[in-house]
Structures are given as structure tokens and as C-alpha cells.
Amino acid sequence: MSEQTSILDKKRPDGSADILLDAQDVKVHFPIKRGVIFDRTVGYVYAVDGMTLQINRGETYGLVGESGCGKSTFGRALLRLEEPTAGTVAFDGTDLSSLKGETLRKQRRNMQMVFQDPLSSLDPRQTVEALLLEGMRAHGLTKDKTAAHARLRELLSAVGLPEAALKKYPHEFSGGQRQRIGIARALSVDPQLIVADEPVSALDVSVQAQVINLLEDVQEQFGLTYLVIAHDLAVVRHISDRVGVMYLGALVEEADADDLYAMPLHPYTRALMSAVPIPDPQVEDRRERIILAGDLPSPAAPPNGCRFHTRCPWRQETKCDTERPQLREVRIEGVPATHRVACHFAEEIQSGALQPHSVTPTIVDPDADRPRPDIVEDGAPGADPFPDARPPGV
Amino acid sequence: MSAAAYEPEVRAGDSLLSVRDLVVEFGGKGRPTFRAVDGVSFDVGPGQTIGLVGESGCGKSVTSLAIMGLLPARGNKVAGSATFDGTDLLTLDQREMSDRRGRDIAMIFQDPLSSLNPVVPIGVQVAEVMQRHQGLKKAQAMQESRLLLDRVGIPDPARRLKEYPHQLSGGMRQRALIAMALACKPRLLIADEPTTALDVTIQAQILEVLRELVVDSGTALIMITHDLGVVAGLCDEVNVMYAGRIVESASRHEIFARPEHPYTHGLLGSIPRLDGTRAGALHAIPGSVADNIPWTGGCAFAPRCTNATAICREQSPALEADPTGIPDHLLRCHHPILPGTDSTHE
């Protein structure tokens, strides 16, 4: 443990600001190519389209939103695993786009990622020990053999695995244990920020709590800052200090976790929260549900104005489909300045001056962002074990 | 936009499907026999929704596939009975069962794409079911098909009718599949994780369609899910499964208010609630589903159970009435968590 120090021991570059990560107007647009001989760019998938957020040192920022809204792409862009089309990302005061080669590689050590199924993309022939050492070696953390092995033991105990796990292979572990290894791997290079992309969504319900608790424990132990990306609002609310809600490539609302759940202001957040099932029949029976009409529009053809206007029950003729609302503070009694929302009419909706109306669903072409109209299945978690089984009469 | 406060009408006693001691074993030459479903019994009546809940591998899908006669032709053994309207479905041959599936019983799956024919427009697929099972003429069936797509909430059904499954979003495909299931006007619908692959706002739409179906048509619904929240809002009766057996069974109000089996209790304590307090760590259940022991060696949950004692590792508990005398609350446990004896949950 000679060269590793906890970030708690490190001095802040300047005493005042404790913003660790600062993303300004980040955009990631993927070109859509068509054509057999010449790849022509016929359009763009506006996967991330103007994300601005700051993450404070030591906090957990939760990013929620539905499938395809750009959460993972944004997370990857932060780590420069995806080159942003526009915008800047500063880590600890340094603009990452100004870094090249060796310095970028060095900086990467500070930012690690935990995936949904961490080992699915890794070499199944490597033992856990080899997997953990690989990352450490890349950052020159294995020169002192004794220290490296002490570190391995420390990592395993931090994530609650026995030392015997070192000699085993990924497939010998259950999903929950694999996620522990994924977390140990991220921790192995002593990062400051961990971006966890759906860290528990592939796990069994009874195991999710173990991993959520573990993430919280190691955060405290190693003084980590988290960006937790997930579609499960209850999980995000539990783990996060602040929460950002994404819709079609941008934030629609951001607030402290408790404030957001106490008073969701954006119509999309309201609908999303009302749709989350709560394991309590008494609550379920009494709940007011906002059932949204239609599907999420394709990020290849995002609606003009407010991106949510095609499904918004409060949409107004005046400007919802022409002017794109920016994240702003609101003038509502009891709502702090940290609670910001991108809706033109947040105040009027909250006061009841504007009432919801019915919405005619618009048709969404699920192929709009795909290179060719082939039969492609979107990433459904967990494949059906009986793909041959047919429904009645087929 | 709709407010849903809904209390389904339960007509106790008139059971439509009655499953008794269902056992499904997988195995074959040179492979050890594996009991995926181990003595499952439950009833569902018209207009009633029952839930089968449990984690990955506990036997939910195999239970429903056995009832539907959809298990692979080879390599498994099914025992017990599944009496539907006086007929034991498990005794029917392939042809009789396939006829039943078209007429009385339908099933929808998690992954609608695998259940839809990729090269036939969805309107035609729905219409074909109607032609076959209701004897409608083609034009009339197409007309009915349009009405059905409209009823399950597919926008602009006249246009969607002509589209192929890959042209629809996941939510729309699931609706198309529900429309197809409804085309035969089933008296029983088995839904196996129908919303697991969908976003939560789309899930809310689909659950609303299913609710309406049960209320308006009196269809009996078996809802299979791992999501206790979905169960809380939809099911009249809840059966919690673990390692192939039902470990707790009660009405939804009862089971959520008084989870008495350590597994049910643990599950409810381990999931973060959107409306709960955020303070403190979650009460995680130790170990994983894979740690279970065979029921023949005691209680399968014993390796993970905080209440386990020596008897749990010797004697397999039977599914019995709740010791405090609450009617229709069944438990499979030597040391249930009875009200007043516990502090871990809530």
C-alpha cells in the first residue's frame, strides 16, 4: 500500500470549489450511415444532446431515465470512452479534451467504470487475480510485489470475497459475486470517481441489496465520488444524494434526492414516478397514475421545442413545441434553488393553474436510428428461456 | 391519463383452473434428474388475478409452460394435475392441447418478438387467430383485428395493422402480442414477465391494459413476475416461490402487511421503496439463490435464513395454514416470523 493513498488524504487543488466533475453542454451525436457501396451519412442519433451537470467531490449523483435516453453514452463520454461531438468535461479542474496520450491515460486511472455485468466482456481464461492485477499493472501499481498483494487482499476484503476467490475464474461466480469482482477491479487503481452503469439491474432481487450496500460501504471507506446510472428510480433514490432525470439526451429535472421525490416538478418526472410500482397494496390502490400516451420518440428525430411535448399532458400551444426549455430555478414556495427543472410551465402546473389534458399518441418509428431496417431486437434484459415457445394459435 | 383505484371482484370458490401437486423434472440419459417444479398447487377463478413471484430459476416459467403443454417434447417428466373447466390439461395430447390454447387459454411472454412471426404483418397475425378460432371471414377478421389493436392501445391501428413486428417498439409489440392472445377470447391468460423488458412508463400502460381485461372480460389472469411492486398493484392472491416450491401464499393485502415467511419477509425488507425512508443500509438477504439446498435435505432456504435451526436442515417444512389462524394464509416454514416477534422489517 506504499504508493496508494486514499483521496481523503489528497489536497484539493484549490480550497474552495469541491466540484470534481464538470460537464458543460456535452453532446454525442452518432452518424447514421446508409448505402451499400458508399456509406452516406443520412442523419444523426442525438444520443446526448446538451448535458450540463456538476458532481461534487464525495457525493453520489444518480442519473435516471428510460432506455435509449442516452445515460450510458453520457457516462462513456465523461470517461472519454466516447468522443463528445461538442461540449467540455473537466475533471478536478482539468479539461479532459486538452489531455492527450500518456497524460490522458494517467488521468483515466482516476475515473473507473462498473458495468451491468462486469465480466461478460472480459477474458474468461483469466483468474480473478490476473484480472485485478491487469488494471493495476497498466498504471504501474504492481512494481512492488508485496504491496500489490497486500492491495489485492485489501480489495477482496473490502468487497466481501474470500481470498480463495483470487484463483478462480469469472464463470465460477454468481451474478452478485461477479459484481463484487467488478467493483474490486474498479477500486484496484484507486480512482476518485466511479461511474456505475446499471450496477444492479442484472442481479436477482435478493442480491441487489447486497451490492447497493457494498457500493455505499466502499464509498465511505475509499472516499469515492459516484455517478450511478440506472433506470430503477427506487434504487437511484436510495443511493443518491442528488438525482438528475434524463429524457431524450438531456436533463429535464435535477434536485436533491429527497426534494425530487417529495415534489417532482417536471411532467415527465411526475409520470415516471407515478409509474414505478410500490410493493404495498394500500399505496398502489390509492395512487394517482399518470399513464403516458405513446412511446419515447427516437433520438434520431427528437421533437422540436420541449422534447417531451409529444407525450406531455400539460403541453401548451404557445411555446411547448417551438422553444426548448432550459434547466432553470423555479419560483415555487418551498422549492430550493438546487431543484431545477426544464419546463416552461413548472410553476403553473404545480399550482394547479394548468390542468392535464388527454394526449393523442404519435407514432414512433423504432428503426429511425438504425443503420438498416433489419430485424434487430433491442437490448432486452434476460432472454426468454424458451424462444421457440409460441403463443396461442401461431 | 387515468386514476386507478381499483378493487377487483373476487368470486371465491368458482375456480377455473385448479393446479394440484404439479411436479416437473428435467433429466435424461446420463444427466442427473433436476426437479424444477416440486409440488405446486394453486387455483385461479374468473375475473381473478393470481401472482407467481420469485427469483430467477425458482420455476415460474416452467410451471406455466407445463400447464400450457409447451415444455420441450423430450427430456422432462410432468406429474400432478391442472384441471381447467373439468378437464385435466396434463392428460391432453398435443392436438387437443393446441386447440385449447387457441380457444380457452393464452399466454404472453417477456420477449414478444420471439412469439410473433417476423414475416407476417401483425394485423394479419391477429386476424388469422380469429379466422381459425372464431371462424370469421378474412375481411371481417381484419376489421376485428383493427378493433383489437385499438383496444390494447396501439395508436393509428389501421396503419399499424400492415406493419411487421420489427417495425414496432417493444411496448407496441407487447400490445400486439396481447391483442393476439385476446383474439381467441381466452378465459385464462398466463402472462410470464410481460413487462420485464419494458420501460416503467410503458409497463404502466401494459398493466393498465391487463387490469381492464380482467375487469371487463372476467378473464382469469396468472401473472408471473419477480417484481413485488407489480404484484402489489395487480394480484388478488400471491404465491411466493422458492426453489420450485410455493413457500407462502396469501391475499395481496395480507402478504404485504404480514409477510411471515423469512424469504418473503427478507425480500420485502431488501428492496428500496420509492416512498420509503432513505436512511440506513438495506436489509440484504445473505448469499444467493444458487445457495439453496434440495428440499429433500430440509428447507431449501436454510443456508440463507436468519431463523434457521437444526430442524430446518433435517425436516422439509410442509405448506400449512398460518399458525395464528389467519384464513387462507399458507406458509412453508418451521419458524415463521409472526407479528410482534420481529424487528428487522419496517
Ligand SMILES: Nc1ncnc2c1ncn2[C@@H]1O[C@H](COP(=O)(O)OP(=O)(O)OP(=O)(O)O)[C@@H](O)[C@H]1O
Ligand atoms: N455507437 C453507437 N452508434 C449509434 N447509435 C448509438 C451508439 N451507442 C448508442 N447509440 C444510440 O444512442 C441512444 C442512447 O443510447 P444509450 O445506450 O446511451 O442509452 P441508455 O440511456 O443507456 O439506455 P439503456 O437504459 O437501454 O441502457 C440510443 O438510441 C442508442 O441506440
Ligand SMILES: Nc1ncnc2c1ncn2[C@@H]1O[C@H](COP(=O)(O)OP(=O)(O)OP(=O)(O)O)[C@@H](O)[C@H]1O
Ligand atoms: N428445458 C430445460 N431443461 C433443463 N432445465 C431447465 C429447462 N427449463 C428450465 N430449466 C431449469 O428449471 C429451473 C426453473 O426455470 P424457470 O425458467 O421456470 O425459472 P423462472 O422462475 O421462470 O426464472 P426467471 O425469473 O429467470 O425466468 C431453472 O433452474 C432452469 O435452469
Ligand code: SF4
Ligand atoms: S415545456 Fe410544455 S411540453 Fe414540456 S414539459 Fe413543460 S408543459 Fe410539458
Ligand code: SF4
Ligand atoms: S424452515 Fe427454517 S430455514 Fe426454512 S425458512 Fe423457515 S426458519 Fe428459515
Ligand SMILES: [Mg+2]
Ligand atoms: Mg445504458
Ligand SMILES: [Mg+2]
Ligand atoms: Mg421465467
